[in-house]
Amino acid sequence: MLFGALLINSQKQSRSLVLLFAFQGCVCAFNLLEGLGFSSYLITPAFTLLYGPMIYFFTLSITGKQPFKTSHYAVHLIPAVISLAFTHYTQAIILLGSLSQLGYFYFAYGILKRYHKQLMHARSDAESLKLKWLIKALFIFAIIVVFDLLRMNVQPITPLDLKMHWYLLNEILLLLMFSFLLFHTIKNSFQFEPVTLSEESAAEQTDSADEQLAQQIFSTIDGLIINESLYRQPRLSLNDLANQTGLGSKEISWAINSTTGNNFCEYINQHRVNDVKREIEQDSPQKLSLIELAFQAGFNSKSTFNAVFKKETGLTPSQFKKQTQKN
Structure with a gap:
């Protein structure tokens, strides 16, 4: 001790x-x-x-x-x-x-x-x-x-x-x-990082904010994340996106929350799940294992990958793969 x-x-x-x-x-x-x-x-x-x-x-x-x-x-x-x-x-x-x-x-x-x-x-x-x-x-x-x-x-x-x-x-x-x-x-x-209080209240602006502006900001952010495959970065944060776009972290969080109804982590994980699903459906000749596909998509643990994947699809990754191959 x-x-x-x-x-x-x-x-x-x-x-x-x-x-x-x-x-x-x-x-x-x-x-x-x-x-x-x-x-x-x-x-x-x-x-x-x-x-x-x-x-x-x-x-x-x-x-x-x-x-x-x-x-x-x-x-x-x-x-x-x-x-x-x-x-x-x-x-x-x-x-x-x-x-x-x-x-x-x-x-x-x-x-x-x-x-x-x-x-x-x-x-x-x-x-x-x-x-x-x-x-x-x-x-x-x-x-x-x-x-x-x-x-x-x-x-x-x-x-x-x-x-x-x-x-x-x-x-x-x-x-x-x-x-x-x-x-x-x-x-x-070694992985500890404090979170500021401003980030906690970022999603609480939805009632008074302009919906059209939120959709415009989200469209910009979503396009950047998809085109650059930023969701594949395991430790992607709001601050990373803010630095790349020049927007405030509170604005980004608000736009994502008001447009998708999800918080930042849920939104990014949806992209990761979709990435894994595409790889499984394409039946790539690389024949990567499910856990390799998960890490490639940005997940950093098997337990998180399994839990998020089942939440999004209703199936475990192995069940989804078997169903895809059967179809």
């Missing part, structure tokens, strides 16, 4: 995870001291009010919504600091901390949903950039929180052996979750 933390410490959007690791280390240390009787005053209940903010700011940081700054945590530390004076009400503090964590997880989930929406409006490789692993982690964290809350509430009537084993299981689950976060943070850091 320490080696992994050193790897991501140089990445600005991942430093909040390093802080989360350090925080968990402090929690373990204080738990040990209190368990051995070295500390007569309880501190660890107040830590339950800090897990939520840590996960929330990690989510903000990894999506590029907010640069990591220690000052951003100040206001979120206040409840934990205040609770230090009332830790003798252990169960009440733990309950508040657990509810706080669930609340922060909910807001973090909302950030991820908005981020995914932005990606779909801004990039043709949005499906491969979605942070689905982080959504899974939030749900599992929420389950661990509820599980730990139950453990804390039955401690007074729990035998010592069961209490120790239950605590150990909880710590193992947390360790596995932190390892999961570390693995995916390192894995996805």
Whole structure:
């Protein structure tokens, strides 16, 4: 874990995870001291009010919504600091901390949903950039929180052996979750690209914009994409088209959305599917495999290709190929 933390410490959007690791280390240390009787005053209940903010700011940081700054945590530390004076009400503090964590997880989930929406409006490789692993982690964290809350509430009537084993299981689950976060943070850091808020609102202009102008812009963009086979670029983005045409990214997104009813990623993927379909129907002598045709058309993963192709045609690529050959 320490080696992994050193790897991501140089990445600005991942430093909040390093802080989360350090925080968990402090929690373990204080738990040990209190368990051995070295500390007569309880501190660890107040830590339950800090897990939520840590996960929330990690989510903000990894999506590029907010640069990591220690000052951003100040206001979120206040409840934990205040609770230090009332830790003798252990169960009440733990309950508040657990509810706080669930609340922060909910807001973090909302950030991820908005981020995914932005990606779909801004990039043709949005499906491969979605942070689905982080959504899974939030749900599992929420389950661990509820599980730990139950453990804390039955401690007074729990035998010592069961209490120790239950605590150990909880710590193992947390360790596995932190390892999961570390693995995916390192894995996805090389393809990470933040999406600006302006791109998110680009498709919201359709009501007040001129339909004819939208069709003119779309005709220009569509012709360029088809003639130059730009959809075959796996990482094509709105900014790439804006640089080539001189139009604004918001204008392009609006024109595509109002004319086709699809976001940018869906629109580009339609061209890619049509490209694969043409190649299959032409029965090219090159005899490329389906996955080779997919990569040639601009898809960058087999799973995305299969999912998009079935969504567009109602058939899997292999089913479409068999049906075409039969006809």
